[in-house]
Amino acid sequence: MSGVWLPSAPCTPPSCVEATATWAAVPRAVRRLAALFALVLVGVALSPVVGRLRAVPRDRLVRRWCRAVVRAAGVRVRISGSAAPTGGLLLVANHISWLDIPLLAAVRPARMLAKTEVRGWPVAGVLAERGGTLFIDRDRIRALPATVARIAEALRGGTAVAVFPEGSTWCGRAHGHFRRAVFQAALDAGVPVQPVGLRYELTGGTASTAPAFVGDDSLLASLWRVASARGLVAEVDVRPAIPAGSHPDRRTLARAAQRCS
Numbered sequence: 001m002s003g004v005w006l007p008s009a010p011c012t013p014p015s016c017v018e019a020t021a022t023w024a025a026v027p028r029a030v031r032r033l034a035a036l037f038a039l040v041l042v043g044v045a046l047s048p049v050v051g052r053l054r055a056v057p058r059d060r061l062v063r064r065w066c067r068a069v070v071r072a073a074g075v076r077v078r079i080s081g082s083a084a085p086t087g088g089l090l091l092v093a094n095h096i097s098w099l100d101i102p103l104l105a106a107v108r109p110a111r112m113l114a115k116t117e118v119r120g121w122p123v124a125g126v127l128a129e130r131g132g133t134l135f136i137d138r139d140r141i142r143a144l145p146a147t148v149a150r151i152a153e154a155l156r157g158g159t160a161v162a163v164f165p166e167g168s169t170w171c172g173r174a175h176g177h178f179r180r181a182v183f184q185a186a187l188d189a190g191v192p193v194q195p196v197g198l199r200y201e202l203t204g205g206t207a208s209t210a211p212a213f214v215g216d217d218s219l220l221a222s223l224w225r226v227a228s229a230r231g232l233v234a235e236v237d238v239r240p241a242i243p244a245g246s247h248p249d250r251r252t253l254a255r256a257a258q259r260c261s
Contacts, residue, residue: 012216020225026228028227028228029227039065040069040127041123062109070099076203082240082241090186092182096171096211108160112128113135115135149185152189155189171212172209172212173209187250192242194239195239195242196239196261197237242260
């Protein structure tokens with residue numbers, strides 16, 4: 001089933017995703033996954049305390065923790081471009097991997113928009129709820145206006161909200177179109193849109209699809225593939241923010257954001 005809010009990508013693990021697991025990589029993958037799970041558990045345990053901190057030290061800690069999570073998985077992080085503005089902000093990016101979530105938070109901590117299924121993920125679901133994630137039931141198109149209204153309310157309150165407008169993960173070699181519905185929230189709240197371009201490559205600059213989390217791939221299989229890989233680099237390009245009021249409607253705003261990401 002696909003539609004305005006439930007798009008699907010043609011990318012699948014057999015056709016798009018590079019295999020990385022070898023017997024030689026097993027010890028490396030086990031060490032990385034142990035470090036990753038330890039960091040996530042620490043994040044869950046400390047999230048109530050961190051949530052009570054003032055905004056500046058809280059955001060600093062969240063950024064450092066998110067970068068540490070990605071590095072623990074064996075992925076180097078390179079962030080370039082503009083600094084994200086303060087205040088209400090719609091943060092948008094192309095969507096490839098579960099790694100995209102901590103990478104966006106490393107740019108600017110934000111409330112994520114996620115599918116309701118994330119609530120059921122072990123450990124990560126708890127962390128998502130405590131982090132103020134806004135959940136959307138993608139099977140119910142009638143829920144979309146209420147979700148857009150909740151996003152706009154958060155934006156008016158000065159919060160950043162992070163969204164993947166493609167609505168589905170893609171392998172990185174192919175990309176989807178930015179769905180325009182969530183951009184209505186930025187228009188309604190009168191806040192800027194911050195496009196971010198994400199890509200994954202190997203040391204030396206060759207593009208890699210190993211981090212892609214697509215099709216019927218399981219989270220465990222994707223975690224193992226990333227942890228098994230050698231020389232993965234996450235490139236995070238923070239583009240100039242699109243000022244509030246610079247586009248008359250959500251269609252043109254979505255197109256402008258996609259051109260920048």
